[in-house]
Structures are given as C-alpha cells and as structure tokens.
Amino acid sequence: MDLAIALALQIVYGIANLVLISLGLAIIFGMMRVINLAHGEFLMLGGYTVVISTNHGVNIWFAMLVLAPLVVGLIGVLVERLLIQYLYGRMVDTLLATWGLSLLFVGLVTTIFGAQTETTISPPLGAISIGDYSSSAYELFLIGVTVALLLLVWAVMKWTRLGLVARATMQSDDMASALGVSTRNVYMITFGLGAAISGLAGGLLAPVTGVLPSIGATYIAKAFITVISGGASILAGTSAASILLGGINGIMSFLTGPTLGEVALLAAAIVLIRLMPTGITGRFFRKSL
Amino acid sequence: MNWSRENRWRAVIVAAGVLFTLAAPSMLELFTIINLSTAIALAILALSLGLIWGYGGILCFGQTAFFGIGAYAYTIAAVNFGGSSWAILLAILAAAAFAAVLGYFMFYGRVSDVYMAVITLTVTLILYSLLRRTSGPEYKIGNALLGGFNGVNSPPLNLPWPPYTPLYPEHVFYVGMAVLIIGYVLCAWLVQTHFGRVAVAIRENELRAELIGYDTRLYKLVLFTIGGAVAGAGGIIFCNGVGRITPDVFNLYNSALAIIWVIVGGRGTLVGPVLGSFALFYLTTWLGTQGTVNNNLVLGLILIVFVLAVPKGILPTFISWWDKARQRRSMQRRELKVRRRRGRASLLEEAADEK
Amino acid sequence: MKSEVVVETRNLSMYFGGVKAVDRVNFNLRENELRCLIGPNGAGKSTFFKCLTGQLVPTSGDVIIRDFNGTGRLPHQIARLGVGIKTQVPNVFDGLSVHENIWLAARRWHGAPRARTLTGETIERLKLGDIRNEPVGRLAHGQRQWVELGMVVAAEPWLVLLDEPAAGMTHEETERTAELIREINQQATMIVVEHDMQFIRMISSKVTVFHEGRILIEDTMDVVSADPRVREVYLGHGNA
Secondary structure, three states: OOHHHHHHHHHHHHHHHHHHHHHHHHHHHHOOOOOOOOOHHHHHHHHHHHHHHHHHHOHHHHHHHHHHHHHHHHHHHHHHOOHHHHHHOOOOHHHHHHHHHHHHHHHHHHHOOOOOOOOOOOOOEEEEEEEEEEEEEEHHHHHHHHHHHHHHHHHHHHHHHHEEEEEEEEOHHHHHHHHHHHHHHHHHHHHHHHHHHHHHHHHHHHHHHHHHHHHHHHHHHHHHHHHHOOOOOHHHHHHHHHHHHHHHHHHHHHHHHHHHHHHHHHHHHHHHHHHHOOHEEEEEEEEOO | OOOOHHHHHHHHHHHHHHHHHHHHHHHOOHHHHHHHHHHHHHHHHHHHHHHHHHHHHOOOOOOOHHHHHHHHHHHHHHHHHHHOOHHHHHHHHHHHHHHHHHHHHHHOOOOOOHHHHHHHHHHHHHHHOOOOOOOOOOOOOOOOOOOOOOOOOOOOEOOOOOOEOOOOOOHHHHHHHHHHHHHHHHHHHHHHOOHHHHHHHHHOOOOOHHHHOOOOOHHHHHHHHHHHHHHHHHHHHHHHOEEEOOHHHHHHHHHHHHHHHHHHHHOOHHHHHHHHHHHHHHHHHOOOOOOOOHHHHHHHHHHHHHHHHHHOOOHHHHHHHHHHHHHHHHHHHHHHOOOOHHHHHHHHHHHHHHO | OOOOOOEEEEEEEEEEOOOEEEEEEEEEEOOOOEEEEOOOOOOOOHHHHHOOOOOOOOOEHHHHHHHEEEEEEEEHHHOOOOOEEOOOOOOOOOOEEHHHHHHHHHHHHHHHHHHHHHHHHHHHHOOOOOHHHEHHHOOOHHHHHHHHHHHHOOOOOOOEEEEEOOOOOHHHHHHHHHHHHHHOOOOOOOEEEEEOOHHHHHHHOEEEEEOOEEEEEEEEEEEHHOOOHHHHHHHHHHHH
C-alpha cells in the first residue's frame, strides 16, 4: 500500500514536471504558432536568477516565485521586440533565429559565470515519510505549484480581457485587428508571459537539478515532445500529453529503470504523432483552451 | 541557370578537390592533415544536410543522429568483427535504416516541416541522453562496451584485402577526401536525375507535385534515407579521425553546427554547405585557441545575423550578384551597340540631307 | 445513345464542424462532357472539387471515377488514374522554369525522349515559347495560370478538373483560356468550377448550380440563367 502511494506520487510528480517545463513553450506556440528553440535557455536563466540572488542573500522563496519569472519575463519581452517581431509568419526562420538565440544565451552565461557553477542550492523543504518510504516534500510542493499555475493560466484565458484578446488573436489575426486590438502588444505580452512561466519553472527546478549554462538542452527535448504531442490547445494539450507521456515514463521507469522509461516516452510520442500529426488536441477536445 | 554551366562548375570543384588531396600531404604538416580528417568528416555531414534540406526542403535539425549512428555502428561492428570492411557496410546501412524508419513516421504521418525539425532534433537529443547512461558494464553489444559519456575507442580502418593492414591516421585523410568527392559527385548527379528534379519540385510546391501524380511521401523518404546513408559514411570517417566516438556527437551544439553550415554556405547548393563546414571548423578551432570569446556566443550571433540579413546563404547570394552583374554588363554592351548604330544612322541622314 | 458515366458521386458529404459544405450530392458526368460547376461563394463547389481531387477526405459518401472508388484517396492516386487537376490558387513550382514545370508533368508518365517532345508541344500549344526559361515565380498571374494548365495538359489526361481557370485574368486572357478549354475538351472529359457567367457562355457547356452544399439545378446555360431560383440565389443573396 505504501509502495503504491509512493509510486503514484512519483508518477504524478513526473507528470507535473513535464507540465512545468512545457507550459511556457506551449503558451508561446499555442497563441503565436512560434516554436521557441531558446525555451530551454529561458528555464536556464530562471535557474541562474534564483541561484545568484540567493547567493546575494535574497530569500529563496522570493527568488523562485517572484524574481525568476520577472527577470525572464522581461528578457522575453526584450527578445520579442528585438528579434521575434521581425519574423512573424516565417516559421522556419523563427525556429532558426531562436536557435541562434539559444546558443547566444548559453555563450553569454558561460562567459559571465563560467561553464560550471560551484554554488548549488538545496531544496528548501525536507523529506516526508509514507510508511517505509520517504518522499521529498519539495516534490509535493512542486506538484501543488503546477496545479496552481494551470488554474491561473486557465483563469487568465477565461476571464481577463487579455485572455479574450489572446483567444481572438489565436483564431485570426484579422479578427483581432478588426476589434481594434493591437496584435503587436498582444504578441509581446504573450511572449513575455510564456517566458515568465518558463523562468518560474526554471527557478523552481534549480534546487532539484542545479544550474549549468547548458542545462537547457536537458529540458527542451521533453518540452518539445510534450507540446507537439499535445497540439495547439495550451492547457488541454499540455495536460493530456503530460499525463500520457509522464505516466508511461513513470510506469516504465518503475518496471525497468529510468533509461527504458525515457525510451518508452519517446516511442509513445512518435507513435502518437504518427497517428495524430496535429497532436492530441488536434483530434480531441478541439474547442478547449 | 542552365545545366551545362552548373556542370562546368562541378567539374572545376571536383578537380580542385582531387588536386588538394594529392598536394596536401606534401604541403601540410602531419598534425594538420590528421586534424583535417575530422573537418572532412564534418563536411560530409554538411553535404548530406545540404542535399536533403537544400534540395529536398526537408527540415532536419537532427542530421547528426545519422552521423553518430554511423560512427557508433562502425565502432561496435569493427570491435566485434575485428576488421573494418563489413563494419563500414553495416554502419552505412544502420544510418540509412534509422533514417528510413524515422522518415517513414514523419512523411507518411504528414508531419509539417516545423514539427519535423523539432522531432528530428528531439530524437537526436534522446539518443544523446540514452547513450550517456550506458556507462555500466551491462551496456555491451557483443564485445563492445558502450562506455557512457566516455564513449568507445574506434578500431582503425584497415585495407579490405590481405594483409588487412590498419591504416595510419594520415591515410584517413585520403579515405575521407575520397568519400567526400565521391559523395559530392553522387549527390550532384542525383539532383540532376528525374528523381532529383522531382525532389526539388516537391520542395517548391508539394501539392502540385502530388497533383501531377508523384507520391511525394515516397520521394522524400528515399531522399531522406540517402541523406542518412551519406551522413553515416561521414560518421565512419569522423570516428576514425578522432579515434573514438562519444555521445557528444548527438548533443545540441553539434546539431546546431550542422544547421549553421548549411545556412551560412547556402541552401540549394552542395558546395556551399561543405565550404561552410570547413570555414566554421577553422573558425571554432581558432576561437578555441584564443579562449577569449565563447564559441556558442559567436555561433549564435552568426546564425541570427544570417537568418535576418543573408537568408539565402553566402554562395547563392554571391551567385545572384554575379548573375546580375553579368546581365548588367551584357545590357550595357547591347546599349553601346545600339547607340553606335544610331550614331551611324544619324550621320547617314545628315549626309542625305546635305545632298 | 448516351455515353458512359465516368465520374459519379454518391451521397457525397463534407461537414466542417456543424457546417454542411457539401450535403449528400449525387453527381454524374458522362464521357467527353464539359461541365461547369457554378454557385455563389460558399455554395460548396470548391469543397466538392477538393473531394473529387483527393485534397479533402469527405465525411461520407463515395467518389467513383470510371470503375475506381476514389473516396479518400490521395491526390497522386487520383492523378494516377489519368486525371489532370488545376487548383484555384495557381500551384506551380515557383523556383523552376516554365520548361521544367511542364517537363515534370510530362516526365511522370513518359520516358525521357517522349517527355521532351511532349513538353515542347505543350509549350507551343500554350504559346509559352518566349518565356520558357523564365522562373515561374517571376511571371504575371495569367501566365502562371497557363503554366499550370500546361502541366495539366502535358500529362495527357482523359479527365480534366479545373478550379476557376480564368480567375484574375484580363478579358483577352480569359478568351484565350476559353479557347484552350474547348480545345482540351476535344480529347478529355472536363469539369470546370467557375463563377464568371461570361466565361461559361464562352465555353458553352452544361452547368450544375450549387447552392448551400446541394445541387440546385443542372441544365444548359440558357435554361439555368432563366431559372428564377438561380436568379434568387445569385441576386437575392449575392448582390443584395
């Protein structure tokens, strides 16, 4: 019984982890049809923000929950203004340019902080025990944050003026322009928000994974797979794909070890994309957010 | 552009390649020659991406996957067989087969090009993280230990006939140049065949190609598989040049490099990407020895600048300048002729008036 | 003595969400016929066309071409039956020359020597000789339409499906296109989607009028244009 709970918790954590690292990418992709190859670096920058500010005596919770999204969100706005806005409608060029950006960020951070960072931060919460098994309280906290984040994005999309405008822009550029909405600002804010959520995720994961300039690469494969499998609907797509892929990964990892877990995740995603080229939400729950 | 002019250029390029191969050992130091084999291997990779992306329009961000699989397959097979001939064949087949399977999923699944880019990249990164985990003694194929992030030592190539002497590192240079030149000739021939021209047509407009009766999925699959085989051959040269193969071949940096070569050199040419790979190989090597600026930083800037300012790449931009200049010159010449004729005509008229 | 039915749809339907773009259409076309499909915008004629050509998979119903069930086949499989297709927006190979474009179509069905002569003939026939080496991307709209027609013709199809072949053409170009269509009809059965009444009179064919996803009436142009329902559909909705 305890084992079952511990296992279930592990799988739920795996799913939450996928949601957390993919959500920012999904927002930018879902609303703007831009695949941001610098997504991993947004996570990395979030992590660095947390590590550096806590080293300077900032409270870790404040650093994770406020500073990381703020800093990376601002960087996102800057990137949109300086680069992305010139490439709208050119999907392939956007991919290439954001890849350049990704390298640029890795290079910049390496130049400033070095290829390795000695300082690590430990999770601010200890362990809890479930019968004979112990689990990290911080993982439970991350699950909670993920759920809260999903609810927040849903609420913004559903009820705020920004969400309405964003949904209109998603449907059609012309419609939004006809409504008198400046799509320029919508894209900028969307990109900024996507970046901010990626920064938050990177910050939250920093105590678990540590930070390196090249750490973005470890995130992006999973984030891409999740977003593509999910399709264009931001929340439904990301959640459905995370549950499916995270679930498969968790169960296979438990049965055969982490290596095969990841193989299973990839295999499942490839089969999924072969069957549904537009992702889960391209086939099901089309009208969802 | 007419075909005969292109073919004349191709002949010049092949001749230059052969000349360089023959002259290099007497002109360059041994160290440089050995170092060159790695650059040549990367050039073969660039050639393969130039073929499938530049001509076929297949946006593959993970061309290094086939390159790496070629290298790993060669190494593992050569360790087990104790010789290189069958290992070479097996490595090329393995790379092609992997490309065929991946291509089948993408093309028959009608995956759009942006998704295709992300899928190929993801597959490469997953190979990277999988192979890094194979450090334990249980990860063993036949006699070959995969060795995790330390990789595997690659047995050297040997002569395919008795006495099966292993080749020295400097000889890998010759083999590499031979593969590069033969690969180039094959690719250049391929893009001129009916098959190659259909591939280009699909790049231009896939729906139209379908409407005139071509099964575009099959064409793309075949081209992608050929690209995989060429990249795999490059991988064999690579692990021979370096002496070992590690999972780093699959990392994000190398995937980006391959893309940058083609962007810089130019899509729609085969020489462009090859030259791009040589140029960037020496640029990054030089930057490495300087140690002041980070490679990633420079490569990132190059990629962004090219996408924004020189999207066609250096070689095609240069060719179109050249063509325009020639047109202008021939137009000027024609104008001059006309003016002269007019001048003569008016003189005659004046003469007539005087009479 | 009527000739054989070569294109038939049985209860063909295409729904987009709740919208019935094509609704249980039964359509017959006999050999050597030249049929125009007309109807106001959104009548379903282009969707119907895309179902015939394999660009869309119908929600239900069947498309039968000769004895072959073409429902849900891919465009290249339809083309392989000997069907030539021209889409509404010119679909051409922009980066390639006029000659190369047409050669690719001819070469699909013939060996190299025959393809070469066929390409030459087609270029001659469409009067594209002066621009044969120009990249198609640099040509004017009307010329691009003809290049696409050339690609259709070069394959020597027995059935030709054209979607708005005269769209965006000048009056002169339209006349030339009508002439070409009559010429192609000498050897091939044809379906032409069009909404320009003038143009349809030029090619003087039998007409099928689409309205709200269904066939409203099917007759000669004179009968159709005199029909009060057609007037209602066109004037009542279109130009109100």
